Amino acid sequence: MKKEIEEEVGVALEGVVTEARGASYLVSASDGKNYRCRTIAGTQTENIDASLVSVGDRVRFKESGESGEAHPQGVITHVGKRFSSLERKRDVRRNRSKEKKQVIASNIELLVIVVAAFEPPLSTRLIDRYLVFAESENLPVVIVVNKMDLDDDDEIPALMAPYTLLGYTVILVSVRQKRGLEELDQLLSGKVSAMSGHSGVGKSSIINVLTGQKRMKTARTSYKNGKGVHTTSNAVMLPLISGGYLIDTPGIREFSLSGISREQLRFYFREFLQFMPECSYSSCSHTVEPGCRVRGAVEEGLVDPDRYESYLVLYDGLESEQ
Ligand SMILES: Nc1nc2c(ncn2[C@@H]2O[C@H](COP(=O)(O)OP(=O)(O)OP(=O)(O)O)[C@@H](O)[C@H]2O)c(=O)[nH]1
Ligand SMILES: [Mg+2]
Ligand SMILES: [Zn+2]
Structure with a gap:
């Protein structure tokens, strides 16, 4: 884009949404500047998701010429197609009938x-839930175990060994x-990554370490009620x-697996795949x-029993296709 036309009010610009606050979005534009943008009734999107704009979205916008803010202002005219999105359900507990997906972040590579x-x-159940999500979205994934300084009995390496065996990257961090931060930094370098995990982890x-900023607030967390303070x-x-x-997402309690059916779930436990063709029934649910060759493999110690237990728990929570 040529410099002289960028300065004209109303000229189309492109950028990435780096922050979403209510109906206001910060866009890092291809001209190197940050713009404070809003959407309009005519904002177009290539996505069918509930959220019109999320962090990570590639957008086209026009400078609106309004002033009085720290950043120049703009109006988003077009939201580009998302190749991946991280979602969470809205108001799941408060209003079941109005269950809507909310896109937390999009276009994530890791x-x-x-x-x-x-x-x-540490909950392996939770890890398995995240992994199912990542597999279903075809998202490369890294598992970070932080606070290794608190692993007094040295239990974590053995607990995480099955994941390494399955080919998942596990990084032990404190x-x-x-500890472990350089290794993580190398993995994230040059990519758009999203970080997710319970509050307080x-x-x-x-x-703060990886960005060299003291920008993100940290808080002493009361994990018993699941909510941090600041x-x-x-x-x-x-x-x-x-x-x-790196996208910092809010502590996500309920990671949405709502798009996944019971029938699909089995494909997201990668260690099942080699055994599934040997089940007596081709439509075997492995329950x-x-x-059932998958259950046989669990009994023979070829599939980790804890992973299989996670499968059963998640299976129970999902709906059938018919
Ligand atoms: N012992 C120990 N505590 C840590 C470590 N890393 C962070 N903490 C503490 O854990 C608490 C929560 O850290 P945060 O970074 O705020 O956690 P968070 O995941 O961002 O939490 P949310 O923003 O609520 O999702 C703070 O009191 C940190 O000081 C660590 O390696 N070891
Ligand atoms: Mg935080
Ligand atoms: Zn089976």
């Missing part, structure tokens, strides 16, 4: 799942002891020192059927 060794206690603490409430995309961007 999903960083953050759990803590302790405080809050922000407090400055240390996402903002990790981001915790992150909006997804924000931050530039990394080593290049690329109760006789002659």
Whole structure:
């Protein structure tokens, strides 16, 4: 884009949404500037999701010429097609009939799942849930176990070994002891990654190190009620020192698997795939059927029983296709 036309009011510009606050979006534009943008009734989108604009979206916008803010202002005219999106259900508990998906972040190349060794206690059930999501979205994934300084009994490496065996990348980190952060930094360098994990696991603490900023608030978290005190409430995309961007997402309690059916779930447990063709029934759900080779593999120790248990739990929570 030529410099002289950029300066004209109303000329189309392109950029990436780096922050979403209510109906106001910060857009990092191809001209190197940040614009404070809003949508209009005529804003077009190539997506069918509920959220019109999310962090990570590529947008076209026009400078609106309004003033009085720290950033020049603009109006988003077009939202580009998302090749991936991280979603969460809205108001799941408050209003079941109005269950709508909310896009937290889009166009992510890598999903960083953050759990803590302790405080809050590590849940493999939660990891498996995230992995199913990542597999269903075809998103490359990295599992970060933070707060390794709290792993007094040295239990975490054995607990995480099955994931490494399955080919997932596991990084053991302690922000407090400055451990594992370089390894993580190398993996994220040059990519757009999103970080997700329960409140209090240390996402903002990790981001502060990788972005060299003291920007993200961290808080002493009371994990018993699941909410931190000054915790992150909006997804924000931050530039990394080593290049690329990292999106800090709010502590997500309910990761949406709503698009996944019981019939599809089996394909997202990658260790099942080699055994599934040997089940007696071609439509085997691997739960109760006789002659199930997946269950046989669990009994023979070829499939991790804890992973299989996660499958059963998630299976119960999903709906059937018919
Ligand atoms: N022991 C220990 N505590 C840590 C470590 N990293 C972070 N913490 C602490 O854990 C608490 C929560 O950290 P945050 O970075 O705010 O966690 P978060 O994941 O961003 O939380 P939300 O924003 O609520 O989602 C803070 O008190 C941090 O100081 C670590 O490596 N070891
Ligand atoms: Mg945070
Ligand atoms: Zn089976």
